[in-house]
Structure formats: C-alpha cells, structure tokens
Amino acid sequence: MSRTDAQSMNIRAAVLRTSGAPLQIEDVLLEAPRPTEVRVRVVATGVCHTDMVVRDQLFPTPLPIILGHEGAGVVDAVGSAVTTVKSGDHVVMTYMSCGLCLPCETGHPAHCTHMHPLNFGGGRLDGSTSACACGNDHAIHDHFFGQSSFSTYTIANERNVVKVAKQAPLELLGPLGCGIQTGAGSVLNALKVEAGSSFAAFGAGAVGLAAVMAAKVAGATTIIAVDVTPSRLELARELGATHVINSREEDPVQRIHAITQSGVNYSLECSGRSEVLRQAIDSLTTLGTCGIVGATKVGTEVAFNINDVMIPGKRIMGIVQGDVVANAFIPKLVDLYLQGRFPFDKLCKFYEFEEVNQAMADSERGVTIKPILRMPAPASV
Known part of the structure; x- marks a missing residue:
C-alpha cells in the first residue's frame, strides 16, 4: 500500500531516533489497518521499564522507532478479516504472538517462537511497518510489542487487542497489558x-x-x-x-x-x-x-x-508476560480491580503525552512507580 493512500491518517507519535536520546514528538503518517489488523485511538498508555531498556538499546531494536507497549483505547477501524472487535469497543493492547507455533498452540503465547521479531523487530513479521515520517515518506519502525502506543493512533493486530468492559476506567487500564499483567x-x-x-x-x-x-x-x-x-x-x-x-x-x-x-x-x-x-x-x-x-x-x-x-x-x-493468555487474563484483572481486590491504581500517576521524557525520568528515579501518558482528545471531542 502506498504511504499516501487516501485511507492513511496523520497522527502524533513519540519517536526514538538515537540510542539513549530523548523521544521526539513528531507528525507521522499511519496507514490503514490490513485485513487482520485494528486501528486504535489511544486514550492512554503506560510507561514500562522495557521502554527505557530499548531507548538505551540494551535490547537492540532498529531505529527510528515508536515505543510504547501498554496502550488502552477505542477501536477506530478494523480490517476486513477481523471478527472479535468492532469500531467503538474499548480495548487494552498487549504483547504480540503468531498463534501458530507450538508454544502458542499449547496455551503459552507469551513464549511464542517469534516473540522477539514480533515484539522487538520494529515491524510486522514480514518486515513491513505502518508508519512513516510526514513529508519524506521515510519509514519509521513500529509494531513495538505489536502496538507502538506512544502515539495518538496506532495499528495493532486482532491477536493483541483485548476487549474490556466499558464501565472500567479506560485511561487506567493500559498497564494491564504488560507490567501489571506480568x-x-x-x-x-x-x-x-x-x-x-x-x-x-x-x-x-x-x-x-x-x-x-x-x-x-x-x-x-x-x-x-x-x-x-x-x-x-x-x-x-x-x-x-x-x-x-x-x-x-x-x-x-x-x-x-x-x-x-x-x-x-x-x-x-x-x-x-x-x-x-x-x-x-x-x-x-x-x-x-x-x-x-x-x-x-x-x-x-x-x-x-x-x-x-x-x-x-x-x-x-x-x-x-506472566505466561498468560491475555484475552482471558486481562478481563479477570479488570474484574478484580472493579471489586476492590486488586487496587493497582495506587501505583499510577498520570502525565500528559508531551511529558513522555519526564515520565521516563521519574520512573527511573523511583519518583513514580507506574507513569501513564494521557493522549490529547481528538479535535472533534
């Protein structure tokens, strides 16, 4: 698909361009979802230790890349083959797995044979990406943990979005997709x-x-x-x-x-x-x-x-990832939270999207246990 396809959209994303450098919030062009994919309007996303590990390239990934892997949001569009979620659903995004290898088939998708390329490879398994820089069509690596949620909108796969109850506070739920789940x-x-x-x-x-x-x-x-x-x-x-x-x-x-x-x-x-x-x-x-x-x-x-x-x-x-099947486990954590038995909100502090580097710094210094970035509301809201 051409990056200038009419179904592509302009978004804002925090991009890592140099190892150890601050993330830069940039205008990015995001393509439409492919048949098995879902486009999500990100409401909020947690900041995880692994984001800093990759920022400093202790786990090498291709650069430039959009990080973020504890996203929660609202389904904005779905690909033609998607059957489990629809536009308007509230979802938590989690890690990505292939669904076909032996660990996946035997109930251990967190130990997927393709865990590294799908979550740290900077793109889909075939090497393609969804994002590029506005104005020059240069690819920006994404699909970090299958989502790259340090962005206002993102492309995930049907396999790594988990539908959650709408009565739950969506802006709080992103960390359930990685750190809290783990x-x-x-x-x-x-x-x-x-x-x-x-x-x-x-x-x-x-x-x-x-x-x-x-x-x-x-x-x-x-x-x-x-x-x-x-x-x-x-x-x-x-x-x-x-x-x-x-x-x-x-x-x-x-x-x-x-x-x-x-x-x-x-x-x-x-x-x-x-x-x-x-x-x-x-x-x-x-x-x-x-x-x-x-x-x-x-x-x-x-x-x-x-x-x-x-x-x-x-x-x-x-x-x-706790060796969990996220689609089954995350809703259980949401239920425990709503019952008052799992008060993970006591770990969290909210930051605006533009404060992403401050949120990372506060996490590293121990000032904040679990930072959550709030994304700006869409212009029509």
Missing part, C-alpha cells in the same frame, strides 16, 4: 501460588507490587516484599505484604529464612539484577520455585550454588 500473571498463572503458601517479591516496582497484590488474591499467608526504597516498601504493606525488607539495611536471604524458618515456597525476581536473582534463588525452601521476570542487558549471566539448587529440588523458571 507481576500478577507470574503469581496466579505461571508460579500458581496457592493459599497458605509463602511468597517473596524481589523488587517493589510495578511488577513486584502487582505480584504482591496477586499473592494476596491467591491466599498466600506470608508475603514478603524486598526493595531499597522505604516508600515502596510502605506501599507494599498497604497492598498486602505481611513483611518488608530493605536490602540496603539487612541481608534479605537471612531475613527471609528467619521469617519462614526454612525459606519461601515461591520467589519472583523483578529487578533485572543478577545479584538479586541469586538472592531470590537462595531464599527458597525445599522444592521452592523462583520465577525470573526482570529484564536484563542481553548476555547477562548469574552464578548460583548448583548443589544448593539440585539437592533441595529448587526450580528456576523463566517467565514472560
């Missing part, structure tokens, strides 16, 4: 934390605090949050943690073993630090499981005591 899904779906068990979250950012809330929902009776920021630990208590540990002040492994007498049944490493992963493993009891969700620089390795893992039968599990 923390909660890791506890409820991947680790399958059960009632009466013990759980420790290493890192009390958005993912770790979502995990704490989910552990409470699951009925865990010992819920431990580990972090270095007192305000986050205080919030963790408010959200359901029975114990908090400031790892700058005491050894979390020793403290966890003292609290539990033997170690926790489940731990979740959310910080992306190799030394913290070792602590999460060492904090486990016999037959305990450690989940890994923290994003690290490509090539990062960690050492652990092999016998201390093998003999007590500890398990180490890699987890992406």
Whole structure:
C-alpha cells in the first residue's frame, strides 16, 4: 500500500531516533489497518521499564522507532478479516504472538517462537511497518510489542487487542497489558501460588507490587516484599505484604529464612539484577520455585550454588508476560480491580503525552512507580 493512500491518517507519535536520546514528538503518517489488523485511538498508555531498556538499546531494536507497549483505547477501524472487535469497543493492547507455533498452540503465547521479531523487530513479521515520517515518506519502525502506543493512533493486530468492559476506567487500564499483567500473571498463572503458601517479591516496582497484590488474591499467608526504597516498601504493606525488607539495611536471604524458618515456597525476581536473582534463588525452601521476570542487558549471566539448587529440588523458571493468555487474563484483572481486590491504581500517576521524557525520568528515579501518558482528545471531542 502506498504511504499516501487516501485511507492513511496523520497522527502524533513519540519517536526514538538515537540510542539513549530523548523521544521526539513528531507528525507521522499511519496507514490503514490490513485485513487482520485494528486501528486504535489511544486514550492512554503506560510507561514500562522495557521502554527505557530499548531507548538505551540494551535490547537492540532498529531505529527510528515508536515505543510504547501498554496502550488502552477505542477501536477506530478494523480490517476486513477481523471478527472479535468492532469500531467503538474499548480495548487494552498487549504483547504480540503468531498463534501458530507450538508454544502458542499449547496455551503459552507469551513464549511464542517469534516473540522477539514480533515484539522487538520494529515491524510486522514480514518486515513491513505502518508508519512513516510526514513529508519524506521515510519509514519509521513500529509494531513495538505489536502496538507502538506512544502515539495518538496506532495499528495493532486482532491477536493483541483485548476487549474490556466499558464501565472500567479506560485511561487506567493500559498497564494491564504488560507490567501489571506480568507481576500478577507470574503469581496466579505461571508460579500458581496457592493459599497458605509463602511468597517473596524481589523488587517493589510495578511488577513486584502487582505480584504482591496477586499473592494476596491467591491466599498466600506470608508475603514478603524486598526493595531499597522505604516508600515502596510502605506501599507494599498497604497492598498486602505481611513483611518488608530493605536490602540496603539487612541481608534479605537471612531475613527471609528467619521469617519462614526454612525459606519461601515461591520467589519472583523483578529487578533485572543478577545479584538479586541469586538472592531470590537462595531464599527458597525445599522444592521452592523462583520465577525470573526482570529484564536484563542481553548476555547477562548469574552464578548460583548448583548443589544448593539440585539437592533441595529448587526450580528456576523463566517467565514472560506472566505466561498468560491475555484475552482471558486481562478481563479477570479488570474484574478484580472493579471489586476492590486488586487496587493497582495506587501505583499510577498520570502525565500528559508531551511529558513522555519526564515520565521516563521519574520512573527511573523511583519518583513514580507506574507513569501513564494521557493522549490529547481528538479535535472533534
């Protein structure tokens, strides 16, 4: 399709052009949705740690690119083959998967064989993009996590849009598509934390605090949050943690073993630090499981005591997006929120779209746990 096709539209998008540089809000031309695609008017989008990881090219992607992968909005147009959503539906956008590989076919789309090219490749699987710079027709990479939601409108696929109830506050829901889903899904779906068990979250950012809330929902009776920021630990208590540990002040492994007498049944490493992963493993009891969700620089390795893992039968599990099927899981989180049992809004602070770089900076400094960018309302509203 020609970039000047009559069905294309002008949008505004935050574009990363140089590694580590501030994002630039630019005029961009967006093509119409293809048969299996959906065009979404973005109402709001979360800012996630992975956006900063890619901005700094610790996870390399082609540049220039439109980032953003926790978008929520209203369906504006659908392709000819789309059957599950229609114009006017409220949706949360999540990660993209192919739907055809063995992991997808067996209920694990977050571990899709094509996860990297579909989410970090800067375009569709065939290499095409939906966006180009206005005035010169130069392609801008997009389809970041299948959505590139740092934009006023975006093209997603029918596979990675999740219809949500219209009574839910749409501008708040975007983070359910990645960070909140990752923390909660890791506890409820991947680790399958059960009632009466013990759980420790290493890192009390958005993912770790979502995990704490989910552990409470699951009925865990010992819920431990580990972090270095007192305000986050205080919030963790408010959200359901029975114990908090400031790892700058005491050894979390020793403290966890003292609290539990033997170690926790489940731990979740959310910080992306190799030394913290070792602590999460060492904090486990016999037959305990450690989940890994923290994003690290490509090539990062960690050492652990092999016998201390093998003999007590500890398990180490890699987890992406909570290993959830988003179309089933995100509506459950919305229901839990509406019931008052999953108050993830306590993590969030709103910013205007033009404040995208400030939102990123505040997240990196720990000032804001989960920034959400509000998009400008359409001119006709």
